[in-house]
Amino acid sequence: MKENLIKYILGVSDNSLILGQRLGELCGHGPNLETDIALTNISLDLLGQTRNYYQYIASLQGEGKTEDDIAFMRSEREYLNVLLVEQPNNHFGFVMARQFYFDVFHVLLMENLQHSNDETLIAIANKGIKEVSYHLRFSSDWVKRLGDGTSESHQKMQEAIDGLWVFTDELFHLTDADKHMIEEGIGVDVSTLKEAYYKKVSEVLTEATLSVPEEKYFQKGGKQGIHSEHMGFILAELQYMQRTYPNMKW
């Protein structure tokens, strides 16, 4: 039970950690000051949520573990985030498409996690839902602005929407730990959110004058710890300080 609960929470929280790290890479590189600040604000929200989840995991594990052990001291195969969030910041269209695809899912997840049987997860979701609603508003806004903008912004936004589409289906896969936690009334059955997800995605894309991809072939693996070629580079940067100076503290 405890092991499944920990795996379940990692499946939820590693997405926030890795996406937060990806957005953090953009600090000082945003297209303008306001957007730069917005992206790092979103990163901060995600990392704040990650800390809450990891502190909870550390308390479940006992053994004197801290949130930092969980963030920095695992190997690649032990991270359970979806492939979507590790995709690179190719250009701003990709940053926004990745964010949009994740935010639509994240809002649905937080809404449902509020009805979990686990009081800590309810507390994190109660707090998180307010933040992720702002994220979705921001990313939807950009998808529409770029999609319905100039012919170049339209073409780049469509390229990113098409390119990342293959990573969306994995959001709704259930791992064994997920299934156990759904039985316990703790986890959210994400497979039931799929319809609402693609409906929302289609609505925004249509408003953005973008075409909704029809590709039926999807990528998967992250939830089982099998990551894309990008993951090692993310972890190298993320873990560098702790690996070089073990147990260092700020």
Place this chain on the structure above:
Amino acid sequence: MLRNRIKYIEFLVEEKQHIEESLIPILDTVSDPEIPVLTILDMGVVREASENMGVVTIKITPTYSGCPAMDVIGDDIIAAFSSVGKEAKVELILSPAWTTDWITPKGRKALEEYGIAAPLNAIADKEALLGNKKLVKCTNCGSTNTKVVSQFGSTACKALFKCEECQEPFDYFKCL
């Protein structure tokens, strides 16, 4: 890592604040490091404060999950009590989640005077941030002829606005 100094608990059973009156003068000296005109009591982040056997226990709630000010606030509370010879323990709670409704009237006034527009109600907030309606008052000239520049401002809790009358840029405290 900083949070190691603050004990972490997840939830409180009751939504009501319980603050012992004798502790208020000391708590009132601690302000939000990012908005120095607001004390932590004005912000509504202190949910419980009690003294037992000479040890003060303060329970605070973060405004945003990733709010970096919480670590500093925790340290400042410990320092404020230690300056009057009291030992304090700070605990962080997540639920019930903080809401901008907990900012006191005094706090809202202090925000406005400092140049940060106070949060509107939830419906008006959405309209204002989506740019549908002009509802946020300029803190410089008082005009509502303002527009949103960015939904995320200098900190996670604020949005950036600009007044189209006096041209002054200003922060708006988002409704949460």
